[in-house]
Amino acid sequence: MTSPVLERRSGADRIKGRAFHLFLLSCLGLGLVCLVVLLVQVVTKGLPRLNIDLFREFPSSSPRRAGARSAIFGTIWVVGICGLLVVPVGVAAALYLEEYADTTRWYNRLIEVNIQNLAAVPSIVYGILGLGFLSRGPLNLGFVVLAGSLTLALLVLPIVIITSREAIRAVPNSIRLGAYALGATQWQTIRRQVLPSAVPGIATGSILALSRAIGEAAPLILLGGLTFLTFNPTGLDSPFTVLPIQIFNWISRPQEEFRVLAAAAIVVLLAILISMNAFAIFVRNRYERRW
């Protein structure tokens, strides 16, 4: 006779365990199915217009001749400038909070709490901020690339700060102590040891933050991102449009052909997003450090 303690649990317990396992799997499946359906639908719908003309032609009132050229270039401009602005500021803020700030001080704790809250503020609120302070109001930049980039930079700054802080925090303290013990100053320790070790994490976080910025339409619409531009941006002070705005505009048109065009533009946007995320994953795996 086997000892009772080694016998299998009662049937009911095992069934519950299996059921829970199945439930979790089906949740995952549901998410994946929705995504696949969406992708297939958009791709099949946009396929007829997914050709070189989409990249070559400017928007037009005639759907046959319309393309997303100014929107694609606008996206590159706005998000590129946004990246140049947000990464240095975000990394600097993260370094301050992780390496310099005395967290027992109330103002440093206030900054921390605020950054976490800012990450949760809806993007439309940043649009209102951009409109009130950047496009009009005190800075009065107008509806131009720089205003769009600054607004998006404010929007994703908290994400860059939070992910950079995590990357910096993940650098073991033994590395800092090792550098200090050799007579390195705090700046030398950060510059030559902490930052290089944190770069993969910072890069991943920054790319993910920018891929969030690329998909934003709402704040830029508020800012006055235009929908019918027949020229590419030429500088920081150019009017601009971006892909999500162009898509939004085409979808709201009555003609069916514009919807096809919108689907094609969505495919382009998704392709950019997925390649950015893939690049982030690549960077993370390539430079990941094991301590």
Next chain:
Amino acid sequence: MFRITALDFYYGDFRAVRDVNVDISGNEISAVIGPSGCGKSTFIRCLNRMNDLIPGTRVGGRIEYHGQDLYGSNVDPIEVRRRIGMVFQKPNPFPKSIYDNVAFGPKVNGIKQNMDDLVEESLQRAALWDEVKDKLKQSAFSLSGGQQQRLCIARCIAVRPDVILMDEPCSALDPLATNRIEELMIELKREFTIVIVTHNMQQAARVSDRTAFFTTEVNDQAQRTGILVEVDRTEKIFTAPSDQRTEDYITGRFG
């Protein structure tokens, strides 16, 4: 080399080490032994102002280094740490190549010398050169634990310190690697003054010239404070200690 008088060390209001008086002389190996939590590591970290990096700590008493007050207002802790190097318990090479690990210290200290020569010389003096000379560009993490620890010693030597503090440098290593580090220490004492914290009494007996025995004292609020019981020539400590607590510890009756 060091003259330590009435040293107290506080973490906030808590006094971790009390009233240490000891002299450390040059070109010998001084061992610091004692049970866990007796403040051995805290004590040696006072000697290169490593404890400055922990917020809320405070040093009382006086540490003189070549007659100069280490905690004097005109003393730069960065300069102190360059002169008084440190090797840690767990090998902590930088996530860089073997070469860059050694070159880091000289670079940040602006030492002007042919870097290749300096790296080779430092690795040779740390008895690591023959094992790594063909793979200087490889990651330091490709080395074994014992090799990593010798790399940390080479890195420390490269900035030409005066003193090397070692905080249980062998406790993460196997006996063979430990043996190599001990041989290396005896080799290095010709040029450097070495202070080593160790849990291993045999190690202290094997390598050191003088031994300081620390223990903990528990006060009525159950707070444990480290005190120096006695310091003497190593043979004397291990054969004829003058304090009963030392004898109890080295004969294995506690700790």
